[in-house]
Amino acid sequence: MFSSRLKYFLAVVPFLAMTSVPMHATTILSENFDEVPAALGVTTAGVFSAIGGTNIDVVGAADGFGYLCTGPESGNCVDLGGSNGIDPVGNIDLTTSLTLAAGVYDLSFDLIGSQRDETTSTTVDFGTYSQTFVLTSGDITSGVVINQAVTVTGGSTQLEFIDNGTADNIGALLDNVSISTVSAVPEPSSLMLLGTGILGAAGLMRRRLTA
Secondary structure, X not given: OHXXXXXXXXXXXXXXXXXXXXXXXXXXXXXXXXXXXXXXXXXXXXXEEEOOOOOEEEEOHHHOOHHHOOOOOOOOEEEOOOOOOOOOOOXXXXXXXXXXXXXXXXXXXXXXXXXXXXXXXXXXXXXXXXXXXXXXXXXXXXXXXXXXXXXXXXXEEOEEEEEOOOOOOOOOEEEEEEEEEEEOOOOHHHHHHHHHHHHHHHHHHHHHHHO
């Protein structure tokens, strides 16, 4: 009887333990614009391109606008308002859309207010996620999205940031864009702990068997 219980325990414990094993996040896309030269009225910035005749500004210390990229942003960031564009200014898509398997992905980005006394409206589209952020000039929290779970149907998938304002050269500021997925791969330390726990429990049951 105890032998049967031991076999059952050893078979079931690993399965149950796997439900609490930490996951590894796999980064699919990461863009903080720090490697992009600061410039006004550009049509490309890192992995993004402006579409529909619009443009954006890459701002940072090099062009004297680094103060706009305030916390949680740093280094260079993108002013979705652009310069001398058409309405709406700053409609950016991934230059190359992502080819994704159907599933759930984590979307993160820092979108903050203009820092120039103007309220902005920006729409973000990715998979089933579509959200419009209306940010006052000094708002550095309402547009910060961390690991938003987004369902993707699979295939070609676009990430888009759209400035809904007028062509006044002032938009929300974008930085630290990332997309990641989570895979059920146990960490080595978790496997060691799991193995130690199973061996300890097995030893205890064996002692009970021989008692």
